[in-house]
Amino acid sequence: MPPLVKICGLSTPETLDAAIQLGATHIGLVHYEPSSRHVDLKTAAELRQRAGSAVKVALLLVNASPQLTGAAYSAVRPDIIQFHGSETPEWIAAVKQHVSAEAWKAVGLRDAGTLERSRQYEGIVDRLLFDAPAQALPGGTGTRFDWSLLVNHRHRMDWGIAGGLTPSNVAEAMAATSAPLLDVSSGVESAPGVKDVDKIAAFLKAAGR
Ligand SMILES: O=C(O)c1ccccc1N[C@@H]1O[C@H](COP(=O)(O)O)[C@@H](O)[C@H]1O
Numbered sequence: 146m147p148p149l150v151k152i153c154g155l156s157t158p159e160t161l162d163a164a165i166q167l168g169a170t171h172i173g174l175v176h177y178e179p180s181s182r183h184v185d186l187k188t189a190a191e192l193r194q195r196a197g198s199a200v201k202v203a204l205l206l207v208n209a210s211p212q213l214t215g216a217a218y219s220a221v222r223p224d225i226i227q228f229h230g231s232e233t234p235e236w237i238a239a240v241k242q243h244v245s246a247e248a249w250k251a252v253g254l255r256d257a258g259t260l261e262r263s264r265q266y267e268g269i270v271d272r273l274l275f276d277a278p279a280q281a282l283p284g285g286t287g288t289r290f291d292w293s294l295l296v297n298h299r300h301r302m303d304w305g306i307a308g309g310l311t312p313s314n315v316a317e318a319m320a321a322t323s324a325p326l327l328d329v330s331s332g333v334e335s336a337p338g339v340k341d342v343d344k345i346a347a348f349l350k351a352a353g354r
Contacts (some may be wrong), residue, residue, distance in 0.1 A: 147352060147353035147354050148305075148319060148325055148326055148327050148352060149170040149326040150171070150326070150327050150354055151170070151171035151203065151326065151328040151329070152164040152172050152329060152330075152345055153173030153175065153182075153203070153205065153285075153307075153329065153330040154173060154180070154205075154285060154330040154334075155172050155173065155174065155192065156174075156175075156182055156340070157340070158191075158192065158195055160342060160345070162195075163345055163346075164200070164340075164345055165196065165200050167342075167345055167346050168349045169200055170201065171200055171201045171203060171328075172196060172200050172201075172203070173203040173328070173330070174189045174192055174193065174204050174223070175330075176189055176204060176206055176221075177205065177206065177207045177229075180282065180338075182285060182330065182337075186216070186217055186220040186221060187220075189204060189217075189221045190220050193222060193223060201224040201225060203224065203225035203227045204217060204221050204223035204225070204226055204246075205284075206226060207228075207229050208231060208232060214226070214240050214243075215243055218244040218246060222246075225246055225247040225248070225271075226246045226248055226249070227249045227250075227251065227274065228248065228250050228270075229251040229276075229283055229284050230283055232250065234265050234266050234269045234270075237250065237269055237270055238269050241269075247272065248269070248270040249270060249271060250266050250269075251274045251275075251276045251283070251307065252266075252273055252274065252276065253276055253277060253278035253279050253283070254275045254276065254277070254278065254290045254291070254295075255278045255290075260275075260294055260295075263275075266302075268302075271302075271303060272302070272303040272326070273302060273303070273304045274306070274307050274328060275295065275304065275306050276306075276307040277309060278290065284307070284330075285331055286309075287330075287331035287332060288308055289309030289314075293321065295322045296321070296322075304325065305325060305326025305328055306318060306326070306327060306328065307327075307329070309331075309332065310327055310329040311329070311332035311333075311348070312332065312333070312344055312348045312350075312351050313351075314332075315327060315332075315352050316351055319352065327352055332344070332348065333345045333348050
């Protein structure tokens with residue numbers, strides 16, 4: 146069974162359609178102004194509607210206020226909210242009382258300690274997304290983390306990997322981690338924020354979809 150694949154940071158109808166037709170199982174819309182992939186809520190809602198039920202749609206937020214999270218959920222109605230900042234388990238639990246979307250938490254994996262601390266989200270979120278540690282931006286930087294950190298880790302909940310995945314290294318990432326979900330953004334772009342359909346196709350093919 147091939148892994149699930151999420152193509153994140155889509156911002157145009159053309160690239161959304163291509164990702165769906167090429168076999169993505171999930172797509173991500175980034176609502177975070179500092180990002181080159183930021184989409185406003187109106188655009189996010191239009192893309193979400195266009196996707197329909199063909200894929201699961203994640204809305205990526207970073208340390209958004211309760212007001213913004215609520216407004217974003219109401220406007221876009223995503224299947225998933227991807228929390229990609231320093232949101233605590235308590236914070237996410239509180240948000241979940243007001244939205245009926247899955248909650249995914251991105252965790253910047255620096256060392257075995259961060260992996261152990263990620264267990265605090267068990268029972269609170271629906272999936273952990275292991276990513277490279279935050280830099281100037283908390284994600285979407287095309288940076289890999291040390292995949293060997295996941296070897297022999299006993300996962301007790303759904304999970305996936307993100308960070309620096311590309312069509313060229315995704316097979317190696319799959320072999321190293323056996324991740325059930327692969328999340329890619331900058332590795333399928335021709336420039337920051339500009340998705341490349343050929344790279345999306347190459348990534349999905351290399352991931353076995
Ligand atoms: O894509 C962004 O600009 C972004 C901004 C803030 C937080 C997360 C962001 N992207 C997510 O980061 C991971 C890894 O991305 P990459 O493949 O290394 O570019 C992925 O989930 C992106 O959607």
